[in-house]
Amino acid sequence: MNFPSLFSPLQIGPYHLKHRVMLAPLTRMRAARPSLAPRPxxxxxxxxxxxxxxxxxxxxxxxxxxxFGNPGVPGIYSEQQIAGWREVVDAVHAKGGIIFLQLWHVGRVSHSSLQPGGVLPVAPSAVAIPAELKTSTADGQVVSYETPRALETSEIPGIVEAYRQGAANALKAGFxxxxxxxxxxxxxxxxxxxxTNLRTDQYGGSIENRTRFLMEVTKAVIEVWGADRVGVRLSPYGVANGSGEADPMPLYSHAITSLDPLGLAYLHFIEPRSSGTGRAEVNHQNVPSAMVLFxxxxxxxxxxxxxxxxxxxxxxxxxxxxxAIAFGRIFISNPDLPRRLAHGFPLTPYNRATFYGGDAAGYTDYPEHSELEKV
Ligand SMILES: Cc1cc2nc3c(=O)[nH]c(=O)nc-3n(C[C@H](O)[C@H](O)[C@H](O)COP(=O)(O)O)c2cc1C
Structure with a gap:
């Protein structure tokens, strides 16, 4: 019997993938400012x-x-941003690639200096990220997170609507x-x-209520794209940005069994053995495996x-x-990662100092293997 591998084809929604080496979504903080539109x-x-x-x-x-929670992150809500993304999509399509966009709202993982009008970030409840975790203000000062403002129930449909509009904008950009x-x-x-959710309305309390926002967002995005071109990313055992459910099994079992009948393109996990955001090397031993459990x-x-x-x-x-497997850090430093993995070529190590922000250095200047052979 032949077992599938990274180099077996895979059908995802309407797309016929030739291999299973995917680029994980990676925040690099290199968009144009102040438009926050992707640039060449x-x-x-x-x-x-x-x-x-x-x-x-x-x-x-x-x-x-x-x-937003970081400077220089590209948005998907203005015409300029849609036009910038269109250039990205066209460049990927020109090479025969397939590209999805990850839709984001950081909630409390932000700072008032990054918010329109300098107001507090919003969240389900007014619960701050533990003070020992630091963030940066818009002008680069390192500070603790503020206590966010709890969203009114009446504000939540507007946020779901923003996801729907973001999805429509991504469609317009050609993703x-x-x-x-x-x-x-x-x-x-x-x-x-x-x-992080201490709400007493229909969005808080029971597991079913806490899953409601995820389901509303997902259904809104499906209305734009159709389910087979929409994926959802979850990190059941993650600890990034002050997160972590004491007992993830009941919560995530409910969320996953609620998403399953929708017929999504895929479900995408982050296994807990990486730090989640790459800011530190974390070597978790004997951690649960999301893929095996769920x-x-x-x-x-x-x-x-x-x-x-x-x-x-x-x-x-x-x-x-x-x-399939999505690769983050080693895809940063190996632009030709699929080919290197296919041939067992050695990998270029990544430089964490250039993950977030900056210019071409540590972004577009990592060599392909063939270029290395020439030196
Ligand atoms: C620089 C950097 C930025 C990241 N940005 C995102 C992001 O925008 N969205 C997301 O879901 N995960 C993000 N992650 C997590 C990665 O997608 C990936 O799950 C993680 O790095 C683990 O994979 P790896 O061990 O192959 O790097 C980021 C990770 C790194 C290192």
């Missing part, structure tokens, strides 16, 4: 990582101005699909998890990410734990 440098970066029949998931992009960012401690996860609840395509080597990725696919 961003198009070059994505085109470098595009392969015929390969799926790229573009970086998390806020669907509204209050959804092939969208992924909803429900991971890493951002707004959707703040609704899901009990310590796969039985998911009938569709399952992508996962988090500290995978090519070998570990092939094993996960061959064992049936996941259908």
């Amino acid at each position: 440098l961003n198009a070059e970066y994505y085109a470098q990582r595009a392969t015929p029949g390969g799926l790229l998931i573009a970086e998390a992009s806020p669907v509204m101005a209050s959804g 092939d699909g969208v992924e909803i960012h429900g991971a890493n401690g951002y707004l959707i996860e703040q609704f899901l998890q009990s310590h 796969r039985p609840l998911w009938r569709g395509t399952l992508i996962t990410a988090g500290g995978f080597s090519g070998e570990a990725a092939n094993a996960a696919i061959a064992e049936g734990h996941a259908d």
Whole structure:
């Protein structure tokens, strides 16, 4: 019997993928300012990582101005941003690649200096990220997070609407699909998890109520795209940005079994063995495996990410734990990662100092393997 591998084809929605080495969504904070629109440098970066029949998931992009938590992140709510993304999409399509956009709202993982009008960030409840976790203000000062303002029940439909509009904007920009960012401690996860959601309305309390916002956003985005071009990303055992549910099984079992009948393009996990946002090297030992635990609840395509080597990725696919693997950090430093993994070529190490912000250095200047052979 032939087991599937990273280099077996895979059907995702209407797309016939030629391999299963995916680019994980990666915030790089290099959009044009003040428009926060993608620029030619961003198009070059994505085109470098595009392969015929390969799926790229573009970086998390806020669907509204209050959804930002970092400077230089590209948005998906203005005409200029749509036009900038169109250039990125065209460059990827020119190489035969497929590209989804990740839709984002950070909720409390922000600072008033980054908010329109300097107001407090919003969240399901007025619960601050623990003071020992730091963030940066718009002018670069390192500070603790503020206590966010709890959203009024009447404001929530407007945020769901912003996701719908962001999805429509992504369609207009020419993307092939969208992924909803429900991971890493951002707004959707703040609704899901009990310590950040203390609401007493229909969006808080029971697991079913805490899952309501995720479901409303997902259904709104499906109305724009059709389910088979929409993915959802979750991090059930993640600890990024002060997140972490004490007992993730009941919550995430409910969320996943609620999403399953929608017929989504895929479900995408972040395994807890990476830090989630790449800011530190975390070597979790004996942590649970989201793909192993939750796969039985998911009938569709399952992508996962988090500290995978090519070998570990092939094993996960061959064992049936996941259908595809998204690579983050090693795809940053190896623009031709699919080819390197296919041939077992050595990998260029990544430089964490250039992950977030800056220009071409550490972004578009990592060499391809063939260029290395020439030196
Ligand atoms: C620089 C950087 C930026 C990231 N930005 C995002 C993001 O925008 N959206 C997201 O869902 N995950 C983000 N992540 C998490 C990655 O998508 C991925 O899940 C994580 O890095 C684990 O995969 P890896 O071990 O292959 O790097 C980011 C990670 C890094 C290192």
